[in-house]
Amino acid sequence: MTDLYQSQRAMRNMRRAAMQRGVVAILDVGTSKIACLVLRFDGFEPDRDADGVGPMAGQSSFRVIGAATTRSRGVRFGEIAVMNETERAIRTAVQAAQKMANVRVDHVIACFSGAEPRSYGLAGEWELQDSVVTEQDVARVLAACDVPDFGDGREVLHAQPVNFALDHRSGLGDPRGQIGNRLACDLHMLSVDASVVQNLLYCIKRCDLELAGIASSAYVSGISSLVEDEQELGAACIDMGGGATGISIFMKKHMIYADSVRMGGDHVTSDISKGLQVPLVVAERIKTKHGGVHATGMDDREMIEMGGDSGDWEKDRRQISRTELIGIMRPRVEEILEEVRSRLDVAGFDSLPSQQIVLTGGASQIPGLDGLASRILGQRVRMGRPLRVQGLPQAATGAAFSSAVGLCLFAAHPQDEWWDFDIPTERYPARSLKRAFRWFKDNW
């Protein structure tokens, strides 16, 4: 764990370097497409010491100058399955985005949807020594959180302090300088499969790029598609991607739970392909053009040409009604939503004060999905589109780009994570110069 802790710290420094240089790339490694956005930072970063959140929460400080997307290859369930294929796809997307932006990009911030994310809620307590909370106390209370045994071969992707409590007062955002006796904190930790992260790191390294940050796509699509009061009051973002469906629950502007269902739009496509005996490409086209989840009487009369060039006239001239197509798609979509429902139940979504559910991601664009989802997930369901950011091409404003846009916001204004805080003094190596310096600073 210390290893990843260090590498996350290194990534934060890399991100800072990239912001200084002014150009950073966003890479969304998905199952159906790989999107790359190139951001230019104008050098304006809101002062973190200033009151409140900076203007537009840091969204005004960057501009998208290059955007490219390519059909993903070698990615299954949001995880890299074939390394060199994925590397080629990343190269394609990055090259096109660089060409559009006309700058060379060296730093990339990536997100992925798979790798079986697991959420843990951690709590820690610390008795204050001199009744005023200092940065060292915050560091110690974070260090005091008892880390569960999340298993071998797993690493921490996010570890965000979501709440601080001082004695009996809870819900503190920033406890520094406050007076009390006992500081407690709640930490949300997301662990993922280490090998998936390693594979992604390797692919990006093979493309001559430096990784300046890594995020879960469920988290970042929540950032971009939930509006502010939803994030504040409590909402779940369902990011229906190609190979995986990400779930993230937000409360008080912090992610408190994330999960992923290993099913997505590609499974619907493969169902259609199998059910209608057509190639995947044709199935994908039929799905996007004629797909739906609610059959009506009108759909019995709408016939869909399936086409084909097998040479068999009978096979190539087949037609199906839209009702049949819906009959194939609906069970799979229901299955995905049921699975999401069960995950939300496990997470205790029922007990949140506001139970808003936002559907986003490429597969959420099936017509009539909101009706179906409200029957399965609850009444308060809406379709989400990512936030509008400066310079984003029209083609990249759809629901399929919510995680890419969220990653832009994440790059511009990352939430404080565990590794952004000070290291407690006693954790320093015994003979560290830094420690000596700190001792001098504290005592003189």
Added chain:
Amino acid sequence: MQSLGRNRPLPANGVRRDPAPTRWQYRMQRLWLTPVFRVVFRLGLPLTVVALIATGVLYNDARRAAIVQSFADLRTKFEQRPEFRVSLLSVEGASRDLTDAVRAKLALKLPQSSFDLDMDALRARAEALDAVAKAELRVRSGGVLQVVLTERVPVAVWRGAAGLQLLDATGHRVAGLSARADRADLPLVAGDGVEAAMPEALAIFDAVQPISPRVRGLIRVGERRWDLILDRDQRVLLPSVNPVAAVQRMLALNAADKLLERDILSIDLRNQDRPAIRLAPFAMNEVRRAQGLAPTTESGL
């Protein structure tokens, strides 16, 4: 690869071909997008190539000499075009004698290219003649070298150790003179150091205009002051300072008392407060006799 900038229609089979760049293509593109590399490639590389070629060509001595020679030839050819040839010398603004003298002095070999003419040296040579006050040289269209002269005007005749000479108002020699009678219209000056005091002499000549028929000339004494010589060997000794005022006072005395018509040898005006008169011996004796004194013995001139 596919930028999202513009919408392209989907191909008929529904699959947009999106081939991945090779590793080297990708690297080349990234290299090409590096600002330093672009500058080096677009500016540094051509400059280096040009510098290398130039060095290679100029490394050979003979080739370098040939290049220099060809430039020199080109220059010579250009200078010797008929447009730049000077074939005539025209001297203006002077008498015939002086014109001939200037021509002889310049001694130009015409025709000649105007690039070869050293105008400053030619002007210095023309102005080396005493009679030339100023010479202006210019090359006019049609290949004519025009020399415009300003002659010195003689204002006085100087009788010096080297004989008679004409001087201008600044005291500069203009020409020699064989006989005083040739320029009887000009006043005569004599003595050493006349040249420097020429303006003063002219002022004195101006002042004695009322008695000009009697004036013979001025003599410079000790390079310091003037003596005015009148006929009947009368001599007026002028002070070294402000001689014109002294002359005017003497003329006033003359107008009142007819001083100069009397039998006197000299008038000494060097002391302003006390002009002194020296009588001729005969007049002196007459004065003494009238006073009942014995005549002086030194009258036996």
